[in-house]
Amino acid sequence: MSVLIVGSVALDSVKTPFGEANNVLGGSAVFASYAASFYGSVKLVGVIGEDFPKENLELLRSRKIDLEGLQIRKGKTFYWSGYYEFDMNQANSLCTELNVFSSFKPHIPKSYRKTKYIFLANIDPELQMNVLTQVEKPKLVVVDTMNYWIINKHEALWKILKMVDIVLLNDAEARQLCETANLVKAAKKILAAGPQVVIIKKGEHGSLMFTNSTVFAAPGYPLETICDPTGAGDTFAGGFIGYLASTNDLSEANLRKAVILGSTLASFDVEDFSLGRLKRLTPDELKSRYQEYQQLVQF
Amino acid sequence: MSVLIVGSVALDSVKTPFGEANNVLGGSAVFASYAASFYGSVKLVGVIGEDFPKENLELLRSRKIDLEGLQIRKGKTFYWSGYYEFDMNQANSLCTELNVFSSFKPHIPKSYRKTKYIFLANIDPELQMNVLTQVEKPKLVVVDTMNYWIINKHEALWKILKMVDIVLLNDAEARQLCETANLVKAAKKILAAGPQVVIIKKGEHGSLMFTNSTVFAAPGYPLETICDPTGAGDTFAGGFIGYLASTNDLSEANLRKAVILGSTLASFDVEDFSLGRLKRLTPDELKSRYQEYQQLVQF
Numbered sequence: 212m213s214v215l216i217v218g219s220v221a222l223d224s225v226k227t228p229f230g231e232a233n234n235v236l237g238g239s240a241v242f243a244s245y246a247a248s249f250y251g252s253v254k255l256v257g258v259i260g261e262d263f264p265k266e267n268l269e270l271l272r273s274r275k276i277d278l279e280g281l282q283i284r285k286g287k288t289f290y291w292s293g294y295y296e297f298d299m300n301q302a303n304s305l306c307t308e309l310n311v312f313s314s315f316k317p318h319i320p321k322s323y324r325k326t327k328y329i330f331l332a333n334i335d336p337e338l339q340m341n342v343l344t345q346v347e348k349p350k351l352v353v354v355d356t357m358n359y360w361i362i363n364k365h366e367a368l369w370k371i372l373k374m375v376d377i378v379l380l381n382d383a384e385a386r387q388l389c390e391t392a393n394l395v396k397a398a399k400k401i402l403a404a405g406p407q408v409v410i411i412k413k414g415e416h417g418s419l420m421f422t423n424s425t426v427f428a429a430p431g432y433p434l435e436t437i438c439d440p441t442g443a444g445d446t447f448a449g450g451f452i453g454y455l456a457s458t459n460d461l462s463e464a465n466l467r468k469a470v471i472l473g474s475t476l477a478s479f480d481v482e483d484f485s486l487g488r489l490k491r492l493t494p495d496e497l498k499s500r501y502q503e504y505q506q507l508v509q510f
Numbered sequence: 511m512s513v514l515i516v517g518s519v520a521l522d523s524v525k526t527p528f529g530e531a532n533n534v535l536g537g538s539a540v541f542a543s544y545a546a547s548f549y550g551s552v553k554l555v556g557v558i559g560e561d562f563p564k565e566n567l568e569l570l571r572s573r574k575i576d577l578e579g580l581q582i583r584k585g586k587t588f589y590w591s592g593y594y595e596f597d598m599n600q601a602n603s604l605c606t607e608l609n610v611f612s613s614f615k616p617h618i619p620k621s622y623r624k625t626k627y628i629f630l631a632n633i634d635p636e637l638q639m640n641v642l643t644q645v646e647k648p649k650l651v652v653v654d655t656m657n658y659w660i661i662n663k664h665e666a667l668w669k670i671l672k673m674v675d676i677v678l679l680n681d682a683e684a685r686q687l688c689e690t691a692n693l694v695k696a697a698k699k700i701l702a703a704g705p706q707v708v709i710i711k712k713g714e715h716g717s718l719m720f721t722n723s724t725v726f727a728a729p730g731y732p733l734e735t736i737c738d739p740t741g742a743g744d745t746f747a748g749g750f751i752g753y754l755a756s757t758n759d760l761s762e763a764n765l766r767k768a769v770i771l772g773s774t775l776a777s778f779d780v781e782d783f784s785l786g787r788l789k790r791l792t793p794d795e796l797k798s799r800y801q802e803y804q805q806l807v808q809f
Binding site for chain 2: 467509
């Protein structure tokens, strides 16, 4: 089954202690779509400006990513520049130019509307809700968010969280959203609102997946060099939902496997800027690192 | 086999968002010895003052903890007071009165000298080295340290690290000691100095155990309420070495099991002040939480 992914498409300039990359392909929908494309076809919804390089479109199309839902608007593409210091868990924004993204209204093409697996990447929760009014009975909706919406669209955010199956967020966001330092309490509060699953991403420390009756702890892959963490969370999400769609199996065991496959893809993403490492990634490398994950936790 | 544990014996006053406890039993050697006593006999080396409550001695003796090496000196017992805010990973010291601990010189009684399993809890690395000159061919020496010695006894600390089998430290200490933000690089640097195993404790995020050819990631146990984290690291260490001594098996598989058992004991320690929870802990509860750990990581 294919996956519908709605989010940002961006051009990023990133500087880290290991180098820099300017005007490279980025955005939540891009990382998530590219990761999901390792498991099957993807339908992308987003917006770009007239400045968006053609080779980026060709790269996405080469991965069976359907771009019918990618709007091209007058103006410039969403641009983000930032840097990381030695603590790679913390991005420092230098400049965020929303450009055409500021008036983005997701329009779901007719051919996308019956898609059963949907990932609503980090955009305004009101737009996320609007997407759900345009689709027909999805089987699984996964939603991501960020601190900006926790502060500025608190009510709308809680409303969308109640409408979805799986909530993804990072540890700082979970603490902020639920006003507790304790991640178990935070997860319980979100689960109480409606979703069946909450996944809290903890950067280098891996992630925790909560259901009403289980907890799964996935470790971070111990990397010696993290070149650029941009997109790791979205790569995780894309790999996670891509694998679930390809197997069409929402059992606890398969959700756990999806978390590890998402983590595996994210661990490759951070080894280079933009999609650099994912572009070079072979199925054998993916399989081999998945096996390393198994070794990593075995006792 | 029994375990020799050298470290501090203290009276603590601790305040956390969940309550407070005053003049309660604490110190690295106490938490480690109590935890190790779940697996076998312990020989403790430390120092107390004349003010040390007798019931504390009785409690330790009731757990097969040999106190022949516990010196009683004129003056007051080492006293620490501090508090934790909602981020339980960070202790805030209010007052540290070394008292009799300031002139502590570990003397290893004759009956202790052939002990095969030794835990050198966090004390001056020069004293840790001195302990090693007093014992006969131990099979396993585990050492812990803290930021104070990293700054003030840098050379002596590296010297002792080269003399031991297993180094335990927390993530902030590993980064500081090895001058790198990356824990994999830090572990490699320590392993290069001599020890066969490095264990980096990451508080609520669990721990990482490194050898020259393997990495093991142990999750933190997801607790909804952490009452008081004091002693968690020493409880981990005591459970870890206590189990290894009881099995006398240093295979990779058994080291991994020891890490999980140490983590399990530490997860109970933080549920109450001082030794409150460990005192009530039953073998069934310990076994049951160990099994929960297995569920926690299975995929």
